Amino acid sequence: MSKKKTETLLSRDEPKERNVHSHIAPLYLSSTYIYPSVDEAQEIFKGRKKGHIYGRWSHPNAELVEEKLEAMQAKKNTKALLFSSGMAAIAAVFQALIKPGDKILVQGNIYGTTVDYLNHFSAQTGFESVFADLKKMNEVEALFKKHKFKVLYCETPSNPTIACYDLEKLSSIAHKNGAKVIVDNTFATPLLQQPLNLRADFEIDSSTKFLNGHGTGISGAVIGADKNFMEKDLWKIRKLNGSIISPMDAWLLNLGMKTLSVRMEKHCSNAMKVAEYLSKHKAVKSINYLGLKSHPDHKLAAKQMCGFGGVLSFELKDGYKAALKLMKHVKLCHLTASLGTTDTLIQHPASMSHYFVPKKQREEFGITDGLVRLSVGLENAEDIIEDLGRAMR
DSSP: OOOOOOOEEEEEEOOOOOOOOOOSSSOOOOOOOOOSSSHHHHHHHSSSSSSOBTTOOOOOOHHHHHHHHHOOSSSSSOEEESSSSSHHOOOOOOOOHHHHTTEEEEEESHHHHHHHHHHHHHHHOEEEEEOOOOTTHHHHHHHHHHOEEEEEEESOEEEEEEEOOOOOHHHHHHHHHHHHHEEEEEETTOOOOOOOTTTOSSSEEEETTTTTTTSOOOOOOESSOOOHHHHIHHHHHHHHTTTTOOHHHHHHHHHHTTHHHHHHHHHHHHHHHHHHTTTOOOTTEEEOTTTTTSSHHHHHHHHHOOOOOOOOEEEETTHHHHHHHHHOOSSSSEEOSSSSSSSEEEEGGTTTTTTTHHHHHHHHHTOOOOOEEEESSOOOOHHHHHHHHHOOO
């Protein structure tokens, strides 16, 4: 073959074997993949041989993290899929399971945008969301006798009230009545709690948060106990909706997960110190942290989890006014509606993350005007405590 012209050389990347063994997994920014032969291409398209076809379907950066999430699970033969956000992950599971006319039983005190999603799309697409206190097992049993639920949706620890829910008992009731169980595990991550090992069907994580850990990307994960359903039904929804995680976000997520174990250990120990301080502060009406023995769910959390997490919430005695004053006067704690990063983040649910939830609905489940949520970072705990104490004077 004759020597290629300059334009041709510049416009192409010729695949060839290179003696390069990267220490960190490379970032694959290719939208498509080429094949060494027509026969191999056909085998991949037919599903007879593993390979990548198009970045909307799958890509190496997503696959690497998915395999790590699967390897973390105590339950065998699970399947993980990564999405462009936690909400994309939640929406995909609902789309796969819920049809018009179906009913779902939902925990009352969950992430505000999940409530907003259910309130909006239940009206738009014709399914019914029934919000209830999932701590009351008799009430849960009664609701299942009254309604034929397709799904039970739970979040534990809950956002932002930091309550713990008995996943084994809830799963037992749901499965007895033919319903699937979905658990938002964002606050715990698979490191501290494994819903599938507690009989849930799906674990959802906003991997934007603790799994990434640095606030550098947006993503969501679904881990399912039914590998066949995940690989066919849920994967197809992700493929058709185009909701796969981007290669860059997957690459950043993989980097963040390398330090997950050491970060979560520090998040937990710092949160415990801050919770102990707040539990004695005169301006604080109540403190929600599962690590405190005074928390009503402490024993359940100790049984169900292997760490109490890095997020706590507390209610101020003077309500809304005191909460806003605290937000205005903190210096070290950053005011933002996210969580799970290396620095301490503070927010006021009533005016931020749960602003779009009707006041009556959020207050019914403990999300009051005076509630403040704190994602405790990796700073020295004394500095975090000093900042809060000064802001509450």
